[in-house]
Amino acid sequence: MEIERKIDQSIEKIFSLQIEQSLEFSNEDHHLSGRELKISKGNNCYNFDGSSPIIAGVQTHKELDFDRSIEYEFSSDSGNYFVSGRDIYLNNIAYSEDNLKILSGSIYSLSNTKSINKNEGLFRRFILPLGNEKINLSDFQKFPVTFSSNGRKSRAFYLLIDVKGIKYYIYQRKFKNENYLFIDSGAKLSEKEFQKICFNIMLTFAFVKGNLHHDQSYILGFETEEMEVVDEISYYSMRVSAITNQPTFTTNIYSIYKDEFENLNETEEKALKEKLYEDIYDFDATTFSKLVELFNDEEKAQRAVILFIHGHHSSLEIRLPNYYVALEAITSLISNKFKSTKERLNPIKDNDIANEIISMTIDNIEKYIKDKNIAKEDINLEIIKRKLDSLNTPPNADKLAEPFNRVGYKLNEEQLKILKKRNSYLHGSFVKYVDEDKVFKEALYVSLRVHFLIAVLILKMTEFEGKIINYSSLWKYMTEKEIIEDRLVKI
Structure with missing residues (x-):
């Protein structure tokens, strides 16, 4: 028009x-x-x-x-x-x-x-x-x-x-x-x-x-x-x-x-172009419109994409926590949208049973303290109770993984491993080793994997189908990882 x-x-x-x-x-x-x-x-x-x-x-x-x-x-x-x-x-x-x-x-x-x-x-x-x-x-x-x-x-x-x-x-x-x-x-x-x-x-x-x-x-x-x-x-x-x-x-x-x-003749170049252009289309207006609406209506999505973008050119000490926080914001948003049909990821599926086990555990601790005549200052019961209250909380990696199923994307084993690294990088435990070349390359590799996962979740929320950039493969010369994956991956 x-x-x-x-x-x-x-x-x-x-x-x-x-x-x-x-x-x-x-x-x-x-x-x-x-x-x-x-x-x-x-x-x-x-x-x-x-x-x-x-x-x-x-x-x-x-x-x-x-x-x-x-x-x-x-x-x-x-x-x-x-x-x-x-x-x-x-x-x-x-x-x-x-x-x-x-x-x-x-x-x-x-x-x-x-x-x-x-x-x-x-x-x-x-x-x-x-x-x-x-x-x-x-x-x-x-x-x-x-x-x-x-x-x-x-x-x-x-x-x-x-x-x-x-x-x-x-x-x-x-x-x-x-x-x-x-x-x-x-x-x-x-x-x-x-x-x-x-x-x-x-x-x-x-x-x-x-x-x-x-x-x-x-x-x-x-x-x-x-x-x-x-x-x-x-x-x-x-x-x-x-x-x-x-x-x-x-x-x-x-x-x-x-x-x-490089070094291809005309016939070889034509064949390669035909192969690589398969499933390559312009970014369609419907997906663009849905992304604008998503960022406009959902504060978590907007905040996540701002962290995502600013993370790209930040140092790894800042980039990785930014990416994981962005990933958590998006997964939380998706989980809330499917709350009524959400699978319980808690170790104990029945809340009543979980509460009963926690209550019994607290009773046993209190009885032990009384029987052994242990002074209050030697055991902080309030902190123990708070810890026990979180006993039935699902693992962070499971909470991060579940929304991918909701948007129709199946995580592979390597991607599941990346989700399990969340605590190490979110809380900065790798920072003191960041000058070591091996640790730096591993952190860069993880950041590229998380980058891809964030992009997948945001795009699949708009029902996008197409190819996106897989930087863990594109930049493998920097991470020195043996990665046999396409540089453009269809999701």
Whole structure:
């Protein structure tokens, strides 16, 4: 389905916000009221510079505090901007010879509309500056889009997803040698709701392709679906990007099997390509949409994938605990979804029998203490009771393994062994040996196995079928493990 997009005014609005300008601080109850501040675009924020009269007495700078509950107004002939006090940071205060404080600071959000006046129902456009970076859309199911700009038309591709019955159109454009990602809503939404969806779209890209681009964004609001005349515009500085270049999924077989194409003749290369491209398809829009909904609706899933992504480029001491915590969050989510039909993994299946055994054990201990006349300070009975209460708790490895059955994935023996290593790596007992080459390679190997298992669970929750990257095989030259497995594995 081909669409047309007009984005000139959107880009002009953003560029106009990036021009340095002088604005008047307009809040009467603040010491800076009526003062002129120079606002300029900085790195993932806006910077401001100005001055204020010095108040007689000890200088505590309290008069320059910004109340987090107030929106402050910056005004000029060209328009007004509103900034929450929680997003204004005073970074430096100096003194001039003419009895003024010289101020500089940062602003992490601003809008041309006060929060209380924002329209709860506008068509929305999310614009993410990427600089020299690009999000690789070639691996995804896509459709043609035509852009109209200054009377000329050009074509590219867009992704179309559907989240809770609302369509979102995702595409990229380049302006002034910088790349921008666009997300347009197909229905009217509040800015807050739209912003949350966009974050989870970016999180889905990060899960699939390994890179979370999320430093800063602009959100625009429009009365009409054509999105030509901008009614509202807001800027937000967001969480730091995580560029790991460790995707879960790819359709580029050369990036995975490059070495196998060396020294092949034309016939051999063609045969190898046909073999490797079997079951390789674009990442479909339905799976993408389901992932966005999953991360949007389930806090555990969202938290797990954030840990997963940031774990990719962390040291092994941090990566492995991150991965295991992410794995536990996902397995817990799946277990809760199937709670009514969940198999009891406890060593004693009947709760009444388990409670009776625990009660009898406590009675025997108390009798022993009494018969032997043992002092209370010599045996801490309360701690023993707490330990006995957990006597019938299932092993962690069993709790981690059970959800794989629920999503239709059969674990092999090696994967079951990896789940049993959870305690060692989650609690960091390997850290003191991490400098040893053998231990380092083993820890790396375990991390790659857990990486795969997390990806399996998350994707199978969306009923995904296809091939994903098996890093334990792809990177076996680093771990020096003898692994006879495909580098792309169908799940």
